[in-house]
Amino acid sequence: MSSKKLIYLDNNATTAVAPEVFEAMRPYLCERYGNPGSIHTFGGSVMAKIEEAREQVAALIGASRKDRHGKFTEIIFTSCGSESDNTAVFSALRACPKRKKVVISVVEHPAVLSLGKELEKRGYPVSYIPVDSKGRLDMERYEEMVDSETAIVSIMWANNETGNIYPVEKCAEIAHRYGALFHTDAVQAIGKIPCNVSDSEIDMLSLSGHKLHAPKGVGVLYVRRGINFHPMQIGGHQERGRRAGTENVASIIALGKAAELAMKSIRDENTRVKALRDRLEQGICGSIPKAMVLGDPENRLPNTSLIGFEAVEGESILMMMDRLGICASSGSACTTGSLEPSHVLRAMGVPYTVAHGAIRFSLSTYNTADEIEFVIREMPGIIAWLRKLSPFWKE
Amino acid sequence: MWDYNDKVMDHFLHPRNVGEVENPDGVAQVGNMSCGDALKLSFKLDKDGRIAEVKFQTFGCASAIASSSALTELVKGMTLEEAEKVTNKDIVAILGDLPEAKLHCSVMGMEALQAAIANYRGEKTEEGHEDDHQGRIVCKCFNVTDTKIRNIALDNDLHTVEEITDYCKAGGACGSCLGEIQDILDGIWKEKKPETHSSKRAEFMKMPLIQRVLKVQELIDNEIKPMLEQDGGGIELVDMKDNVVYVKLTGHCSSCPSAGITLKRGVEAVLKDCLFPEIEVESV
Numbered sequence: 001m002s003s004k005k006l007i008y009l010d011n012n013a014t015t016a017v018a019p020e021v022f023e024a025m026r027p028y029l030c031e032r033y034g035n036p037g038s039i040h041t042f043g044g045s046v047m048a049k050i051e052e053a054r055e056q057v058a059a060l061i062g063a064s065r066k067d068r069h070g071k072f073t074e075i076i077f078t079s080c081g082s083e084s085d086n087t088a089v090f091s092a093l094r095a096c097p098k099r100k101k102v103v104i105s106v107v108e109h110p111a112v113l114s115l116g117k118e119l120e121k122r123g124y125p126v127s128y129i130p131v132d133s134k135g136r137l138d139m140e141r142y143e144e145m146v147d148s149e150t151a152i153v154s155i156m157w158a159n160n161e162t163g164n165i166y167p168v169e170k171c172a173e174i175a176h177r178y179g180a181l182f183h184t185d186a187v188q189a190i191g192k193i194p195c196n197v198s199d200s201e202i203d204m205l206s207l208s209g210h211k212l213h214a215p216k217g218v219g220v221l222y223v224r225r226g227i228n229f230h231p232m233q234i235g236g237h238q239e240r241g242r243r244a245g246t247e248n249v250a251s252i253i254a255l256g257k258a259a260e261l262a263m264k265s266i267r268d269e270n271t272r273v274k275a276l277r278d279r280l281e282q283g284i285c286g287s288i289p290k291a292m293v294l295g296d297p298e299n300r301l302p303n304t305s306l307i308g309f310e311a312v313e314g315e316s317i318l319m320m321m322d323r324l325g326i327c328a329s330s331g332s333a334c335t336t337g338s339l340e341p342s343h344v345l346r347a348m349g350v351p352y353t354v355a356h357g358a359i360r361f362s363l364s365t366y367n368t369a370d371e372i373e374f375v376i377r378e379m380p381g382i383i384a385w386l387r388k389l390s391p392f393w394k395e
Numbered sequence: 396m397w398d399y400n401d402k403v404m405d406h407f408l409h410p411r412n413v414g415e416v417e418n419p420d421g422v423a424q425v426g427n428m429s430c431g432d433a434l435k436l437s438f439k440l441d442k443d444g445r446i447a448e449v450k451f452q453t454f455g456c457a458s459a460i461a462s463s464s465a466l467t468e469l470v471k472g473m474t475l476e477e478a479e480k481v482t483n484k485d486i487v488a489i490l491g492d493l494p495e496a497k498l499h500c501s502v503m504g505m506e507a508l509q510a511a512i513a514n515y516r517g518e519k520t521e522e523g524h525e526d527d528h529q530g531r532i533v534c535k536c537f538n539v540t541d542t543k544i545r546n547i548a549l550d551n552d553l554h555t556v557e558e559i560t561d562y563c564k565a566g567g568a569c570g571s572c573l574g575e576i577q578d579i580l581d582g583i584w585k586e587k588k589p590e591t592h593s594s595k596r597a598e599f600m601k602m603p604l605i606q607r608v609l610k611v612q613e614l615i616d617n618e619i620k621p622m623l624e625q626d627g628g629g630i631e632l633v634d635m636k637d638n639v640v641y642v643k644l645t646g647h648c649s650s651c652p653s654a655g656i657t658l659k660r661g662v663e664a665v666l667k668d669c670l671f672p673e674i675e676v677e678s679v
Contacts, residue, residue, distance in 0.1 A: 311454065312454070313431065313432065313454055313455050313456055313459075315397075315456035315457060316407075316455070316456055316457055316460060319407065319456075319457045323408075340431075340536070340567075340568045341431065352428045352429045352431075353428055356428070356431050356454075388413065389410065389413055389452055389453055389454075389460060390452060390453070390454040391424060391433055391434070391435035391452035391453070391454055392428060392433065392454050
């Protein structure tokens, strides 16, 4: 990379490890490298730090129930969001073998959506809840789908592309009416909006460390106390036998610290960061013709903005932005290596003229007003230049 | 992140010949919005029938824009007879290289050129229509016909379905036509290559059967058995038919979990090396 300044607006993809988080995890790599499962003090004492991290994560998501020993055992550390999602769904299918049906939404992250397709291949009936043109769930269709055959419903708390927030508490209640378990992939929601599982009927929840300023390679599956749980990864006794494998100690401690920081920064996310996001949208859509915000403006994450630019293609836009050091994402076909635009935009019925040119900006607490103003200044030139090249652009 | 080389980036950032030629002699647009890329090409000829002016407009990714730009540089000054011989490979050659999954961009360039030439000759007058509609649609997601798949496979020597997807997108979305694409490829390459056998095989097959058996037995005894005996295994020759040698693994080999590997990498490799490359070994 050259010395040009980096403007990172791709925080739904991954985030920077917070300096405080890195400081917290550092001693557990080279110095205090002991195995928390060991008998000796050098290793065993690390376990206390893991329990502390468990408590920090529990506090962030409101998992307030403790076991008899005062431990927050509803929190299971995993390797990532995808592992948590897979574990939740497979556990539910094993917990109630008489029920075979799985209900998910069409806009799920591939971690759940591809799992749905795989389960279909294995003979499980899978229903997909449709969305409208703003990406909102069709709640009527959902209620029709869930029934006494349904083992589990899995609906994301917030969508990674549009930032749409879904009414998961209400969805959980509906699932429970039919005796089905309810899981939510909350990878994009945690740290950005207040989430409290104790106030809801949510049975299981997935989150991922690297989306909230912890490192990659650590995640959490929350499992409500009293839920019949079946581990996916079999082996040692770690995580009380619910997730075998030596703990990713440093990253777990990092995630605990990140959770603690997120509790403090969530206010900033929903005030200052949200204002920056709104300014970005207003600045871009105000100066560029035929640019439109996609998704549900009423119920969106405060940090996410998906903007469709008519008649231009997303990869070209990103490449031009990249030259200026601006990082963002696109739901266009070319960037993903797939040949079709994102399944989310297709499910919403976004016209191809806009879907191919959709750019996702996702901010974090580290972004500044100067950065946003720079992007607002640069975008019109990029779009105008590419439209000059486009056979579909008519002045 | 795509690994675009400097030439591709140069053509993307500084595209040559952007726009529309006024009163063009030939013009065509291929691709469409739903496919995610489209190219409109127009040209004008000089009095000697050479392409004097050529311009493009492209909707698409960086490599689509770069391919279009490279195409215009390539064909400027050519006669139409020269231009119609231009293939996607020529476009890739100018750019140095394209990522595999982006090769369809160069194919789009070739198609636009052919369509614009056809337009000039009056073969197609309607602007904006694709030239793809000859043949039967195989890939419904991207409207790719069997004719196009066959032509692209033959022009670029493509043998796998993945390569076809890279070059023309067919099969790249829902995937329901992958089997059909495979059938088309099987059709082409089986027709093309009617059983060509190596000369070594011909020589071997000329020998009387008993000689052939003795030859194989000799190799098994001298080359293969000592190898297997090191691990407490053994081997017996059972039968031979055409290219296939049937053997029975004995001793430790018979129950060894890697017997399959022994058979292919050990036994078959020796026989291929010493006799002829088409030979196969199977256990009974």
